[in-house]
Amino acid sequence: MKKQDMNLLERYRSEQKKKANTTSPIRIYFILISAAILILGAYALKIVLDNNSMNQEIASITEYIQNPNVVEKMNGIKKIQENIKTLDEIESEVANLDLVIDYRPKFDSKILDVIYYERPTDIKFSFLEFAENTITIEMTGKRPSDFSNYVLRLQRTYKFADVSYAGYAYDKEIGLYTGTVACIMKGGN
Amino acid sequence: MKVSKREAFLLFILAIIGIVGMMLAFVIFPLLSTNSTLTANLYDLQNQKLIIDTSLPNESNLKKQLDTRLIEVSDKLHELEAPINEAQFEQWVLPLTTNYNMRVLSTTFTEPEVVNPLAIDNLPSQEYYAIRELVDKYKAVVDSSEDYPQTAALVLLSQHTYEVSTTYARFVYFLDEVTKWNTSIIISTSTYDYKDAIGTFTFDLYSIHQLLPDEVEKDYTKDITANGTGKGDSNEDPHPEGGK
Numbered sequence: 001m002k003k004q005d006m007n008l009l010e011r012y013r014s015e016q017k018k019k020a021n022t023t024s025p026i027r028i029y030f031i032l033i034s035a036a037i038l039i040l041g042a043y044a045l046k047i048v049l050d051n052n053s054m055n056q057e058i059a060s061i062t063e064y065i066q067n068p069n070v071v072e073k074m075n076g077i078k079k080i081q082e083n084i085k086t087l088d089e090i091e092s093e094v095a096n097l098d099l100v101i102d103y104r105p106k107f108d109s110k111i112l113d114v115i116y117y118e119r120p121t122d123i124k125f126s127f128l129e130f131a132e133n134t135i136t137i138e139m140t141g142k143r144p145s146d147f148s149n150y151v152l153r154l155q156r157t158y159k160f161a162d163v164s165y166a167g168y169a170y171d172k173e174i175g176l177y178t179g180t181v182a183c184i185m186k187g188g189n
Numbered sequence: 190m191k192v193s194k195r196e197a198f199l200l201f202i203l204a205i206i207g208i209v210g211m212m213l214a215f216v217i218f219p220l221l222s223t224n225s226t227l228t229a230n231l232y233d234l235q236n237q238k239l240i241i242d243t244s245l246p247n248e249s250n251l252k253k254q255l256d257t258r259l260i261e262v263s264d265k266l267h268e269l270e271a272p273i274n275e276a277q278f279e280q281w282v283l284p285l286t287t288n289y290n291m292r293v294l295s296t297t298f299t300e301p302e303v304v305n306p307l308a309i310d311n312l313p314s315q316e317y318y319a320i321r322e323l324v325d326k327y328k329a330v331v332d333s334s335e336d337y338p339q340t341a342a343l344v345l346l347s348q349h350t351y352e353v354s355t356t357y358a359r360f361v362y363f364l365d366e367v368t369k370w371n372t373s374i375i376i377s378t379s380t381y382d383y384k385d386a387i388g389t390f391t392f393d394l395y396s397i398h399q400l401l402p403d404e405v406e407k408d409y410t411k412d413i414t415a416n417g418t419g420k421g422d423s424n425e426d427p428h429p430e431g432g433k
Binding site (some may be wrong): 025026029032033036037040041043044047048050051054055057058061062064065070073074076077080081083084087088090091093094095096097098099100101103104105106107108109112113116117124125126127128129130131132133134161162184187188 | 194197198200201204205208209212213216217220221223224227228230231234235237238241244245247248251252254255258259261262265266268269306307308309310311312313337338339340342344361362364365367368373375376377378379380381382383384395397400427428
Protein backbone atom coordinates (compact mmCIF):
# COMPACT_ATOMS: atom_id res chain seq x y z
CA MET A 1 0.00 0.00 0.00
CA LYS A 2 1.39 3.32 -0.94
CA LYS A 3 1.91 5.81 1.79
CA GLN A 4 0.14 9.09 1.25
CA ASP A 5 2.06 11.11 3.82
CA MET A 6 5.71 11.29 3.09
CA ASN A 7 6.54 14.24 5.34
CA LEU A 8 9.09 12.53 7.67
CA LEU A 9 10.26 15.73 9.31
CA GLU A 10 7.06 16.14 11.22
CA ARG A 11 7.19 12.60 12.42
CA TYR A 12 10.86 12.99 13.44
CA ARG A 13 10.06 16.10 15.41
CA SER A 14 7.22 14.44 17.18
CA GLU A 15 9.40 11.53 18.23
CA GLN A 16 12.16 13.85 19.43
CA LYS A 17 9.61 15.76 21.47
CA LYS A 18 8.38 12.53 23.03
CA LYS A 19 11.95 11.56 23.82
CA ALA A 20 12.66 14.93 25.36
CA ASN A 21 9.62 14.62 27.61
CA THR A 22 10.72 11.23 28.93
CA THR A 23 13.22 11.60 31.89
CA SER A 24 16.27 9.44 31.48
CA PRO A 25 16.80 6.65 34.11
CA ILE A 26 20.21 8.10 34.98
CA ARG A 27 18.53 11.31 36.03
CA ILE A 28 16.00 9.40 38.13
CA TYR A 29 18.79 7.48 39.82
CA PHE A 30 20.63 10.69 40.49
CA ILE A 31 17.53 12.26 41.95
CA LEU A 32 16.89 9.23 44.15
CA ILE A 33 20.46 9.19 45.44
CA SER A 34 20.31 12.92 46.12
CA ALA A 35 17.02 12.48 47.94
CA ALA A 36 18.45 9.70 50.08
CA ILE A 37 21.48 11.84 50.94
CA LEU A 38 19.22 14.78 51.74
CA ILE A 39 16.89 12.74 53.95
CA LEU A 40 19.75 11.12 55.86
CA GLY A 41 21.53 14.43 56.09
CA ALA A 42 18.45 16.12 57.46
CA TYR A 43 18.04 13.33 60.00
CA ALA A 44 21.71 13.62 60.99
CA LEU A 45 21.28 17.35 61.32
CA LYS A 46 18.28 16.86 63.57
CA ILE A 47 20.28 14.51 65.78
CA VAL A 48 23.17 16.98 65.89
CA LEU A 49 20.79 19.75 66.93
CA ASP A 50 19.22 17.47 69.55
CA ASN A 51 22.64 16.58 70.89
CA ASN A 52 23.64 20.22 71.06
CA SER A 53 20.47 21.07 72.88
CA MET A 54 21.04 18.22 75.33
CA ASN A 55 24.67 19.26 75.82
CA GLN A 56 23.50 22.74 76.72
CA GLU A 57 20.92 21.37 79.14
CA ILE A 58 23.50 19.01 80.68
CA ALA A 59 25.93 21.89 81.08
CA SER A 60 23.23 23.98 82.72
CA ILE A 61 22.14 21.22 85.14
CA THR A 62 25.75 20.27 85.89
CA GLU A 63 26.52 23.86 86.74
CA TYR A 64 23.51 23.92 89.09
CA ILE A 65 24.40 20.59 90.69
CA GLN A 66 28.06 21.46 91.12
CA ASN A 67 27.36 24.86 92.58
CA PRO A 68 29.43 24.97 95.81
CA ASN A 69 26.45 26.15 97.85
CA VAL A 70 24.25 23.36 96.56
CA VAL A 71 27.01 20.78 97.06
CA GLU A 72 27.57 21.95 100.63
CA LYS A 73 23.86 21.87 101.45
CA MET A 74 23.41 18.47 99.83
CA ASN A 75 26.40 17.06 101.76
CA GLY A 76 24.79 18.36 104.94
CA ILE A 77 21.46 16.78 104.01
CA LYS A 78 23.19 13.50 103.09
CA LYS A 79 24.92 13.47 106.47
CA ILE A 80 21.59 14.13 108.23
CA GLN A 81 19.94 11.29 106.29
CA GLU A 82 22.83 8.94 107.12
CA ASN A 83 22.55 9.88 110.78
CA ILE A 84 18.80 9.23 110.79
CA LYS A 85 19.46 5.85 109.19
CA THR A 86 22.11 5.08 111.81
CA LEU A 87 19.69 6.05 114.57
CA ASP A 88 17.10 3.68 113.06
CA GLU A 89 19.72 0.91 113.08
CA ILE A 90 20.58 1.65 116.73
CA GLU A 91 16.89 1.60 117.66
CA SER A 92 16.35 -1.70 115.90
CA GLU A 93 19.47 -3.10 117.60
CA VAL A 94 18.30 -2.14 121.09
CA ALA A 95 14.71 -3.24 120.48
CA ASN A 96 13.58 -5.54 123.29
CA LEU A 97 16.85 -5.01 125.13
CA ASP A 98 15.19 -3.12 127.99
CA LEU A 99 12.35 -5.69 128.02
CA VAL A 100 14.88 -8.50 128.39
CA ILE A 101 16.74 -6.76 131.21
CA ASP A 102 13.50 -5.77 132.95
CA TYR A 103 12.16 -9.31 132.61
CA ARG A 104 15.09 -10.81 134.52
CA PRO A 105 13.82 -12.06 137.90
CA LYS A 106 14.39 -9.61 140.74
CA PHE A 107 15.69 -11.07 143.95
CA ASP A 108 14.16 -8.82 146.60
CA SER A 109 11.89 -8.74 149.62
CA LYS A 110 8.76 -9.47 147.57
CA ILE A 111 9.90 -12.96 146.68
CA LEU A 112 11.61 -13.48 150.05
CA ASP A 113 8.32 -12.57 151.77
CA VAL A 114 6.62 -15.43 149.92
CA ILE A 115 9.39 -17.83 150.87
CA TYR A 116 9.36 -16.63 154.47
CA TYR A 117 5.63 -16.59 155.12
CA GLU A 118 4.75 -19.85 153.41
CA ARG A 119 7.13 -21.88 155.54
CA PRO A 120 5.72 -24.23 158.19
CA THR A 121 6.48 -23.09 161.74
CA ASP A 122 9.16 -25.69 162.31
CA ILE A 123 11.14 -24.92 159.17
CA LYS A 124 14.28 -22.87 159.84
CA PHE A 125 16.50 -21.54 157.10
CA SER A 126 20.23 -22.09 157.33
CA PHE A 127 21.46 -20.95 153.90
CA LEU A 128 19.88 -19.09 151.03
CA GLU A 129 21.23 -18.84 147.50
CA PHE A 130 19.94 -17.04 144.44
CA ALA A 131 21.65 -17.91 141.17
CA GLU A 132 20.45 -18.32 137.57
CA ASN A 133 16.94 -17.24 138.58
CA THR A 134 16.72 -20.11 141.07
CA ILE A 135 16.45 -19.66 144.84
CA THR A 136 17.92 -22.59 146.71
CA ILE A 137 17.10 -22.78 150.41
CA GLU A 138 18.91 -25.07 152.80
CA MET A 139 16.70 -25.66 155.81
CA THR A 140 15.97 -27.76 158.83
CA GLY A 141 12.62 -29.17 159.93
CA LYS A 142 11.35 -31.09 162.91
CA ARG A 143 9.24 -33.54 160.91
CA PRO A 144 9.72 -35.29 157.61
CA SER A 145 6.39 -33.82 156.47
CA ASP A 146 7.68 -30.25 156.81
CA PHE A 147 9.47 -30.33 153.44
CA SER A 148 6.59 -31.64 151.35
CA ASN A 149 4.16 -29.28 153.09
CA TYR A 150 6.44 -26.34 152.40
CA VAL A 151 6.99 -27.26 148.75
CA LEU A 152 3.27 -27.71 148.16
CA ARG A 153 2.53 -24.36 149.85
CA LEU A 154 5.08 -22.63 147.64
CA GLN A 155 3.67 -24.32 144.54
CA ARG A 156 0.18 -23.10 145.43
CA THR A 157 1.39 -19.48 145.41
CA TYR A 158 2.05 -19.73 141.63
CA LYS A 159 4.87 -17.27 142.19
CA PHE A 160 7.46 -19.72 140.89
CA ALA A 161 7.92 -21.54 137.62
CA ASP A 162 8.80 -24.64 139.56
CA VAL A 163 9.41 -25.68 143.17
CA SER A 164 11.19 -28.92 143.89
CA TYR A 165 13.33 -30.75 146.43
CA ALA A 166 15.55 -33.75 146.12
CA GLY A 167 14.98 -35.39 149.51
CA TYR A 168 15.94 -34.76 153.12
CA ALA A 169 17.96 -36.48 155.81
CA TYR A 170 17.83 -36.76 159.60
CA ASP A 171 20.81 -35.16 161.30
CA LYS A 172 21.45 -36.97 164.58
CA GLU A 173 23.72 -34.24 165.92
CA ILE A 174 21.10 -31.54 165.84
CA GLY A 175 18.12 -33.83 165.98
CA LEU A 176 16.47 -32.23 162.94
CA TYR A 177 15.77 -33.09 159.33
CA THR A 178 17.86 -31.16 156.79
CA GLY A 179 16.95 -30.63 153.16
CA THR A 180 17.15 -28.22 150.26
CA VAL A 181 14.26 -26.72 148.30
CA ALA A 182 14.83 -25.16 144.88
CA CYS A 183 12.45 -22.51 143.54
CA ILE A 184 12.82 -21.50 139.90
CA MET A 185 11.66 -17.91 139.59
CA LYS A 186 9.43 -16.58 136.86
CA GLY A 187 10.61 -13.50 135.07
CA GLY A 188 8.98 -10.11 134.86
CA ASN A 189 8.37 -9.71 138.62
CA MET B 190 31.94 3.65 27.25
CA LYS B 191 28.30 2.85 26.73
CA VAL B 192 26.42 1.67 29.89
CA SER B 193 23.36 -0.44 29.40
CA LYS B 194 20.14 0.20 31.35
CA ARG B 195 20.62 -2.95 33.41
CA GLU B 196 24.19 -1.97 34.33
CA ALA B 197 23.04 1.53 35.20
CA PHE B 198 20.39 0.09 37.52
CA LEU B 199 22.94 -2.15 39.22
CA LEU B 200 25.29 0.78 39.63
CA PHE B 201 22.43 2.78 41.14
CA ILE B 202 21.65 0.03 43.64
CA LEU B 203 25.33 -0.19 44.56
CA ALA B 204 25.58 3.55 44.93
CA ILE B 205 22.47 3.85 47.05
CA ILE B 206 23.56 0.96 49.32
CA GLY B 207 27.06 2.41 49.58
CA ILE B 208 25.96 5.95 50.31
CA VAL B 209 23.19 4.99 52.75
CA GLY B 210 25.44 2.44 54.45
CA MET B 211 28.32 4.86 54.78
CA MET B 212 26.07 7.61 56.16
CA LEU B 213 24.49 5.24 58.63
CA ALA B 214 27.81 3.75 59.71
CA PHE B 215 29.83 6.93 59.94
CA VAL B 216 27.26 9.62 60.66
CA ILE B 217 23.88 8.45 61.90
CA PHE B 218 24.87 5.60 64.22
CA PRO B 219 27.67 7.54 65.98
CA LEU B 220 25.30 10.47 66.37
CA LEU B 221 22.60 8.17 67.74
CA SER B 222 25.09 6.58 70.11
CA THR B 223 26.14 10.01 71.38
CA ASN B 224 22.48 10.92 71.62
CA SER B 225 21.62 7.91 73.76
CA THR B 226 24.63 8.58 76.02
CA LEU B 227 23.61 12.20 76.37
CA THR B 228 19.99 11.17 77.03
CA ALA B 229 21.13 8.82 79.81
CA ASN B 230 23.39 11.51 81.28
CA LEU B 231 20.63 14.07 81.09
CA TYR B 232 18.20 11.64 82.74
CA ASP B 233 20.68 11.03 85.58
CA LEU B 234 21.35 14.71 86.01
CA GLN B 235 17.64 15.54 85.94
CA ASN B 236 17.10 12.92 88.62
CA GLN B 237 19.90 14.44 90.70
CA LYS B 238 18.40 17.86 90.18
CA LEU B 239 14.98 16.55 91.18
CA ILE B 240 16.47 15.06 94.35
CA ILE B 241 18.22 18.35 95.10
CA ASP B 242 15.08 20.35 94.37
CA THR B 243 13.01 18.17 96.67
CA SER B 244 15.71 17.84 99.35
CA LEU B 245 16.78 21.44 99.75
CA PRO B 246 13.40 22.76 100.91
CA ASN B 247 13.22 19.82 103.37
CA GLU B 248 16.54 20.58 105.05
CA SER B 249 14.98 22.17 108.11
CA ASN B 250 12.41 19.33 108.39
CA LEU B 251 15.20 16.77 108.19
CA LYS B 252 17.13 18.59 110.91
CA LYS B 253 14.03 18.54 113.12
CA GLN B 254 13.48 14.87 112.34
CA LEU B 255 17.10 14.10 113.23
CA ASP B 256 16.80 15.98 116.53
CA THR B 257 13.57 14.16 117.41
CA ARG B 258 14.98 10.76 116.49
CA LEU B 259 18.17 11.49 118.41
CA ILE B 260 16.19 12.16 121.58
CA GLU B 261 13.92 9.13 121.03
CA VAL B 262 16.79 6.74 120.41
CA SER B 263 18.90 8.27 123.17
CA ASP B 264 16.03 7.75 125.62
CA LYS B 265 15.91 4.12 124.57
CA LEU B 266 19.65 3.78 125.12
CA HIS B 267 19.33 5.42 128.53
CA GLU B 268 17.21 2.48 129.65
CA LEU B 269 20.60 0.85 130.09
CA GLU B 270 23.50 2.35 131.98
CA ALA B 271 26.52 3.85 130.26
CA PRO B 272 29.73 1.87 130.78
CA ILE B 273 31.33 2.62 134.15
CA ASN B 274 34.46 1.20 135.68
CA GLU B 275 34.65 -0.71 138.96
CA ALA B 276 35.77 2.35 140.94
CA GLN B 277 32.74 4.28 139.71
CA PHE B 278 30.53 1.29 140.50
CA GLU B 279 31.83 1.30 144.07
CA GLN B 280 30.24 4.74 144.43
CA TRP B 281 26.88 3.10 143.83
CA VAL B 282 27.34 0.27 146.31
CA LEU B 283 29.53 1.52 149.16
CA PRO B 284 27.12 4.27 150.28
CA LEU B 285 24.48 1.56 150.58
CA THR B 286 26.66 -0.85 152.53
CA THR B 287 27.60 2.06 154.80
CA ASN B 288 23.98 3.08 155.20
CA TYR B 289 23.11 -0.45 156.35
CA ASN B 290 26.24 -0.72 158.49
CA MET B 291 27.51 -3.69 156.49
CA ARG B 292 31.13 -4.71 156.85
CA VAL B 293 32.55 -5.38 153.41
CA LEU B 294 34.63 -8.55 153.72
CA SER B 295 35.80 -8.98 150.15
CA THR B 296 35.09 -7.89 146.59
CA THR B 297 35.85 -9.16 143.10
CA PHE B 298 35.38 -7.26 139.89
CA THR B 299 35.41 -8.53 136.33
CA GLU B 300 36.32 -6.66 133.18
CA PRO B 301 33.42 -5.96 130.82
CA GLU B 302 32.69 -8.60 128.23
CA VAL B 303 30.29 -8.59 125.31
CA VAL B 304 27.23 -10.76 125.92
CA ASN B 305 23.76 -11.37 124.59
CA PRO B 306 21.52 -10.83 127.62
CA LEU B 307 18.94 -13.45 128.48
CA ALA B 308 15.63 -12.76 130.20
CA ILE B 309 15.66 -16.16 131.87
CA ASP B 310 18.74 -18.24 132.68
CA ASN B 311 17.03 -21.37 133.87
CA LEU B 312 13.74 -22.95 132.87
CA PRO B 313 12.02 -25.86 134.61
CA SER B 314 12.95 -29.09 132.89
CA GLN B 315 10.15 -30.63 130.88
CA GLU B 316 10.14 -34.26 129.88
CA TYR B 317 8.45 -34.95 126.60
CA TYR B 318 7.48 -38.35 125.26
CA ALA B 319 4.99 -39.54 122.68
CA ILE B 320 2.00 -40.04 124.98
CA ARG B 321 2.47 -36.68 126.71
CA GLU B 322 2.73 -34.93 123.37
CA LEU B 323 -0.51 -36.59 122.24
CA VAL B 324 -2.25 -35.73 125.52
CA ASP B 325 -1.04 -32.11 125.24
CA LYS B 326 -2.24 -32.07 121.65
CA TYR B 327 -5.66 -33.42 122.68
CA LYS B 328 -5.93 -30.83 125.45
CA ALA B 329 -4.57 -28.12 123.13
CA VAL B 330 -1.86 -27.29 125.65
CA VAL B 331 0.29 -24.43 124.42
CA ASP B 332 3.96 -24.54 125.41
CA SER B 333 4.58 -21.17 127.01
CA SER B 334 8.10 -21.96 128.21
CA GLU B 335 9.61 -19.81 125.43
CA ASP B 336 7.13 -17.00 126.02
CA TYR B 337 9.53 -14.35 127.26
CA PRO B 338 11.29 -11.41 125.59
CA GLN B 339 14.40 -12.11 123.62
CA THR B 340 16.94 -9.93 121.89
CA ALA B 341 19.79 -10.44 119.48
CA ALA B 342 21.57 -7.32 120.74
CA LEU B 343 24.98 -7.54 122.31
CA VAL B 344 25.83 -5.42 125.34
CA LEU B 345 28.67 -5.04 127.81
CA LEU B 346 28.44 -7.02 131.03
CA SER B 347 30.71 -6.63 134.01
CA GLN B 348 30.13 -8.50 137.26
CA HIS B 349 31.02 -7.14 140.68
CA THR B 350 30.75 -9.33 143.76
CA TYR B 351 30.61 -8.13 147.36
CA GLU B 352 30.84 -10.32 150.43
CA VAL B 353 29.49 -8.55 153.49
CA SER B 354 28.84 -9.23 157.12
CA THR B 355 25.29 -8.18 157.95
CA THR B 356 21.99 -9.22 159.49
CA TYR B 357 19.34 -10.98 157.42
CA ALA B 358 17.00 -8.00 157.75
CA ARG B 359 19.62 -5.62 156.35
CA PHE B 360 20.47 -8.14 153.65
CA VAL B 361 16.82 -7.95 152.52
CA TYR B 362 16.73 -4.13 152.79
CA PHE B 363 19.85 -3.96 150.66
CA LEU B 364 18.24 -6.14 147.97
CA ASP B 365 15.25 -3.80 147.86
CA GLU B 366 17.45 -0.73 147.59
CA VAL B 367 19.20 -2.20 144.56
CA THR B 368 15.84 -3.03 142.95
CA LYS B 369 14.79 0.60 143.48
CA TRP B 370 17.73 1.79 141.37
CA ASN B 371 15.60 0.65 138.42
CA THR B 372 18.61 0.48 136.15
CA SER B 373 20.38 -2.19 134.16
CA ILE B 374 22.35 -3.04 137.30
CA ILE B 375 20.76 -6.13 138.79
CA ILE B 376 21.69 -8.72 141.36
CA SER B 377 22.17 -11.97 139.49
CA THR B 378 23.62 -14.07 142.30
CA SER B 379 23.27 -13.70 146.03
CA THR B 380 23.67 -15.85 149.11
CA TYR B 381 22.96 -15.49 152.80
CA ASP B 382 24.45 -17.66 155.48
CA TYR B 383 22.12 -17.41 158.51
CA LYS B 384 24.63 -18.99 160.88
CA ASP B 385 27.59 -16.73 160.11
CA ALA B 386 25.44 -13.71 159.08
CA ILE B 387 27.36 -13.30 155.84
CA GLY B 388 25.77 -12.25 152.62
CA THR B 389 27.10 -12.01 149.07
CA PHE B 390 25.81 -9.98 146.18
CA THR B 391 26.91 -10.34 142.57
CA PHE B 392 25.85 -7.36 140.50
CA ASP B 393 25.41 -7.76 136.76
CA LEU B 394 26.09 -4.38 135.20
CA TYR B 395 24.66 -4.34 131.67
CA SER B 396 25.84 -1.25 129.86
CA ILE B 397 25.92 0.30 126.41
CA HIS B 398 27.59 3.39 125.01
CA GLN B 399 25.27 6.37 124.91
CA LEU B 400 24.48 8.95 122.25
CA LEU B 401 23.76 11.79 124.68
CA PRO B 402 24.76 12.30 128.30
CA ASP B 403 22.09 11.37 130.83
CA GLU B 404 20.02 14.26 132.11
CA VAL B 405 20.84 13.20 135.66
CA GLU B 406 24.53 12.35 135.59
CA LYS B 407 25.89 10.55 138.63
CA ASP B 408 28.62 12.54 140.30
CA TYR B 409 31.81 10.51 140.62
CA THR B 410 34.02 13.45 141.58
CA LYS B 411 33.53 13.34 145.34
CA ASP B 412 35.41 11.05 147.71
CA ILE B 413 33.24 8.75 149.75
CA THR B 414 33.88 7.24 153.17
CA ALA B 415 32.66 3.70 153.51
CA ASN B 416 32.56 1.80 156.77
CA GLY B 417 30.35 -0.58 158.70
CA THR B 418 30.49 -3.03 161.58
CA GLY B 419 28.12 -5.65 160.25
CA LYS B 420 25.79 -5.23 163.25
CA GLY B 421 22.09 -4.55 163.00
CA ASP B 422 19.17 -3.70 165.18
CA SER B 423 17.50 -6.76 166.64
CA ASN B 424 14.09 -5.08 166.24
CA GLU B 425 14.44 -4.85 162.48
CA ASP B 426 11.89 -7.01 160.68
CA PRO B 427 13.05 -8.38 157.34
CA HIS B 428 9.44 -9.02 156.31
CA PRO B 429 7.41 -6.15 157.74
CA GLU B 430 4.55 -6.70 155.31
CA GLY B 431 3.41 -9.66 157.36
CA GLY B 432 3.25 -11.78 154.27
CA LYS B 433 0.13 -10.00 153.06
